Amino acid sequence: MSMENEAAAQALALDRSVSDAEINIAISHAQNAIEAAGETQSPGLRRAIQVKDALEGALRIRGRANHR
Numbered sequence: 001m002s003m004e005n006e007a008a009a010q011a012l013a014l015d016r017s018v019s020d021a022e023i024n025i026a027i028s029h030a031q032n033a034i035e036a037a038g039e040t041q042s043p044g045l046r047r048a049i050q051v052k053d054a055l056e057g058a059l060r061i062r063g064r065a066n067h068r
Helices: 002-014 020-037 043-065
Strands: none
Touching: 002 043, 020 043
């Protein structure tokens, strides 16, 4: 994960006004965008992958924080 995505993941993980369910919905939307793009290597596809990575990172960070 890029430093930019890691920073976004950390910020989202700390933002408790956004629920885990909302993050999961956003991950689903990003996955749908990735699948719709198919094999094309468009900027939109790369961005959707980055967004999905950051969202999944936020959930991982929250999971680690909850198990401490």
